Amino acid sequence: MIELQDLRLSYDRHRVLDGINFCAHFHEKIAILGESGEGKTTLLKLLLCLARPDSGRIVIDGQDITFLPESKLRQSRMKFSIVFQEGALFDSLDVRENVAFCMREFSTLSEEEIENKVRGLLRRVGIEEAIDLMPDELSGGMQRRVAMARSLAGCEPEMMLYDEPTSGLDPITADNICNLINELSSGSPTERRGLIIVTHDVEAAARVAERFLYLKDGKIVFDGGLDALTHTGHPGLRKFIKEILPR
């Protein structure tokens, strides 16, 4: 269970989050929508304690992790895996080394086992042929696929976090990424791996998520399902989601 209680955060006297309250189960599929600069990515970072709030509480499975020291955060971070906007691949390592990174750091697997697992993960995300390439030789879509493979390599996260996974991609690649996101979170609604996707691509959000949050002026001004979203009376949100509104 994820609980965010009255989170507030400011950068340089600019209030980014202004009293965020939100609860979710790990198997939920959630999209956080909002315009640029509304604090969507910051919210993801707070879940992982990559940023700390000015006030409020972040509770993961009953444990308040808000101000836990870095050394004690591994257990709660292991429940999540994140795919950043540009993939955040280690640019001095090739695709194989990127995907194998966590296994080499934390597991006792032999090199042969690591190689097999890396190939299996790359096959799963559909880019096994890129195993020897460097990150700068990959397209944006391929980088995100590698990042997804890497995020699954270290552990089996209970929830995937995606930061603008379709941003800057052509429609076909974005479609493939959405399919992959759905595949990685497939299963029964109570057993599957959940996801939180942060995006301003409303169509992509509608394809992968079942619950939608809309951030405006540092607050969650909408929280509901697709049906409620398309029938919302909030003028700002209606404008934001006009692509998926019934004509």
Add this chain to the structure above:
Amino acid sequence: MEQMDYAGAGSFFIVFLVSLFIGMALSLQISTELSSLGLKMYTGKIVGISIIREIGPVAIALSYAGRVGSGMASEIGSMVLGHQVDMLRVFGIDPVKKLVIPRVLSSTIMLPLLTIIGDAVSLFGGYYISVFVSHQSGSFYWSQIRAIMGFQNIFSGIVKPFIFGFVIACISCYMGLATRGGARGLRRATTTAVVLSTIMIIITDFLLTRILFFVLGMQA
């Protein structure tokens, strides 16, 4: 090893060039001045002491800060901006252990080695000017260099680059990790790393000189 290769072997050419020309320029200046006093034969001694105790460690540290320090700050800074440092933290890996400690160690080891090489090159530069421009005796030049190769001078010349290497790497890594605000932030971090390193090298050099004079019982 990768960091040592980048910091050490990668800096060899710039250290060689800087040291060679500093040695030659210093020898030229000193022999010209001493010549007017009829003391030109002491060029080797003054060049040697200046290079080994002071100019060698400082000049090479400044070159090193410009090349390696800026590289460290920009590399780590771009990792911060590209969320690679965040990924390390998500994986439960301490970025300081993974990124900072290898760089600090490599700098602390490689800068003294580069300084030894640079000092030697500077002395050869000084020798070239003394013999082929100022027309002094080469053997006398080297005998004076040998005479100043005592514990005090060598110790003084070796201790400084250890500290400089540590200071440059700490400042550069810190500025890299503190990078915020896109390309402009990266430029600011890199520039600040070099400027701060330069200032700290000069200040640390003075403080170390005072401390070494006291520890080694040398009179000002």
